[in-house]
Amino acid sequence: MLKITNLGHASFLFEDDNYSIITDPYLDNSVPNLKFPRISANKVLISHDHYDHCGKDLVTIIPSQNEIPIKEIIVPHDHHNGAKRGLNKMHLFKMDKYTILHTGDLGCIPDESVLKQLTDIDILLAPINGFYTISSKELKILMDLIKPKITIPMHYFKQINQSGYPDGGQIDSFRQLVPIYLEVNDFSINVSDELFVYDALIFNKELQEK
Numbered sequence: 001m002l003k004i005t006n007l008g009h010a011s012f013l014f015e016d017d018n019y020s021i022i023t024d025p026y027l028d029n030s031v032p033n034l035k036f037p038r039i040s041a042n043k044v045l046i047s048h049d050h051y052d053h054c055g056k057d058l059v060t061i062i063p064s065q066n067e068i069p070i071k072e073i074i075v076p077h078d079h080h081n082g083a084k085r086g087l088n089k090m091h092l093f094k095m096d097k098y099t100i101l102h103t104g105d106l107g108c109i110p111d112e113s114v115l116k117q118l119t120d121i122d123i124l125l126a127p128i129n130g131f132y133t134i135s136s137k138e139l140k141i142l143m144d145l146i147k148p149k150i151t152i153p154m155h156y157f158k159q160i161n162q163s164g165y166p167d168g169g170q171i172d173s174f175r176q177l178v179p180i181y182l183e184v185n186d187f188s189i190n191v192s193d194e195l196f197v198y199d200a201l202i203f204n205k206e207l208q209e210k
């Protein structure tokens with residue numbers, strides 16, 4: 001069974017029976033009101049070198065023989081082909097039976113050449129900050145283009161603990177744009193700390209039939 005744990009901001013722990021991956025751990029004091037947990041995994045994926053995404057040294061790496069293929073797709077971190085904030089790596093990989101796309105700090109809707117690589121996505125994790133990344137409206141456009149079965153928004157301001165960067169209420173806008181429902185059978189969302197409760201999870205019922 002695949003388990004996903006929200007570690008805050010754009011960082012998640014993905015685990016199945018054989019492997020574990022952490023995406024975009026953030027350095028202490030880089031994200032308002034968040035401190036990255038001291039944690040271990042087989043692999044760490046870093047989308048770019050900004051402080052709120054590059055805390056690889058905070059993760060204890062556990063050697064494993066069970067390496068999995070991970071595809072890196074380079075995209076701009078802004079709407080100006082990377083001129084303002086540089087480039088960003090999206091990571092595409094498969095765990096258990098799910099194809100996962102973690103977009104990092106995606107800054108614009110990808111061009112056609114990139115979109116052609118994003119097929120049969122089961123779980124999409126994408127930001128909705130709207131200033132440093134794409135907005136909730138742009139995420140909805142991306143969802144319509146690549147049709148993931150599950151979308152998990154990230155990198156937004158959380159009212160519950162006042163964490164993250166102010167974004168003008170992007171999560172509320174996202175809720176209005178996309179119907180939300182939670183129905184999960186063989187896919188586990190782990191919420192071990194109320195500070196990291198998911199404010200929005202978008203599930204497509206087709207996933208249960210896979």
